[in-house]
Amino acid sequence: MEFSIKSGHPEKQRSACIIIGIFEPRRLSAAGEQLDLISESWLSNLIRRGDIEGTAGQTLLLHNVPNTLCDRVLLVGCGKEREFNDAAYRKAIATAAKTVNESGAMDAVSFLPELTVKGRDAYWKVRQAIEATQDALYTFDELKSDTGIERRPLRKLVLSVTSRRDLPAAEQALIDGNAIAGGVEIARRLGNLPGNICTPTYLAEQAIELGKQHDKLTVKVLEQADMEELGMGSLLSVAKGSREPAKFITMEYNGGNSDSKPHVFVGKGITFDSGGISIKPSPAMDEMKFDMCGAASVMGLMNTVTELKLPINVIGIIPSCENMPDGLANKPGDIVTSMAGLTIEVLNTDAEGRLILCDALTYSERYNPATVVDIATLTGACVIALGAHATGLLGNHRGLSNDLLNAGKYSGDRAWEMPLWDEYQDQLKSNFADIANIGGREAGTITAACFLSRFTKKLNWVHLDIAGVAWKGGAEKGATGRPVPMMTQYLLDKVASGK
Secondary structure (H helix, E strand, C coil), X not given: CEEEEECCCHHHCCCCCEEEEEEECCEECHHHHHHHHHCCCHHHHHHHCCCCXXXXXXXXXXXXXXXXXXXXXXXXXXXXXXXXCHHHHHHHHHHHHHHHHCCCCCEEEECHHXXXXXXXXXXXXXXXXXXXXXXXXXXXXCCCCCCCCCCCCCCXXXXXXXXXXXXXXXXXXXXXXXXXXXXXXXXXXXXXXXXXXXXXXXXHHHHHHHHHHCCCEEXXXXXXXXXXXXXXHHHHHHHCCCCCCCEEEEEEEECCCCCCCCEEEEECEEEEECCCCCCCCCCCHHHHHHHHHHHHHHHHHHHHHHHHCCCCEEEEEEEXXXXXXXCCCCCCCEEEECCCCCEEEECCCCCCHHHHHHHHHHHHHHHCCCEEEEEECCCHHHHHHHCCCCEEEEECCHHHHHHHHHHHHHHCCCEEECCCCHHHHHHHCCCCCCEECCCCCCCHHHHHHHHHHCCCCCCCEEEEECCCCCEECHHHCEECCCCHHHHHHHHHHHHHHCC
């Protein structure tokens, strides 16, 4: 999709489609009123007949509107004007994108960014318009023999801003929005690929390819022998049950000063999770190809960071393997030794994500990082607690937690903080090892984070549990690319603050 920015009057736009907002009850936006005036009340006469009320999600596609230079006018319902917030704006953008894409119009001019969203400026509205449009039009069909691509899909979208004074901010939003959307697309593609294609080796190859594209990005891949030498017994214990070799991927972006501490992101890369010996139920087990969405989000983030050439140092770490029920696989009751030297009693082999993350978190210490964020589809308990709307957030550093929560609110990729109190640590006691890998049914998301916290005492650390937000099921089954927008916004905020 090609995006561009301009400021102009709707009646002067030569385009296949002009996109205009309409609020309940039957109230045209400012751009709509301009079109209505030039068309001699043609639009308002239709509206009075009840063709559209302005309810959120409604659309009305009109052809040959008098005295205009466009082929079509699309009216998009935005709901009640006083309730038009961030979510309503994104919904209007997505609705418009899907409708125009199916209309046969190959280009369009959208005046939705001129709508007033409380507390949001032109930069935010343009960036969100780009991200929401790309998200709405995303399809994964590279493995289909018949893609069913639209005969005339939308290819060019002009985003209109109210004043020429808004153009510089809007142009920056264009750059940032395209980069973020590109990172999300990479994360979605990797997540959507099946486990027989997207193996740990494939992830490593994709990281290496990304490193070849960017001078400031250095990629290294550790093999099993390297991990054995480092003492990553916890990670390797998960990989034992698979014929696919484990990979430990590091991606180092050096955009800041050499003495600036890096921000580290660790992504869980279980490319398929059968549950191991503690095997999962068959229904929806195919969705366990999404268990590497944490890794995919780190890959997407690193692409975005390099595209934006951020003046900051960022490290991506991806521990990757499969969790399979082979004769060599972990058994309930096995005890393994982590890179940190802590022994772990494996009471449930389906709690494997924390077993690979703990060694990766220990490895991250060698970078002397400013912050460390791990991203993982870690617990079904998080889905029960927060559903599909918010990422679970737990950490040991107040400032880092607040920064990520605020970045989530701004980007629309929200998180919700859960407690990480010492009282929960008792649930991880083991009679036979330093720590058990599960803490029972109660507070499963919290005890999983408690486990990881044992390996982050030297770090400013936050854990993001994305089990509920990383993918959708049902008719819309597929990876979402979250939390790439949140993490990118966090880094943009760091750059803006000079920290």
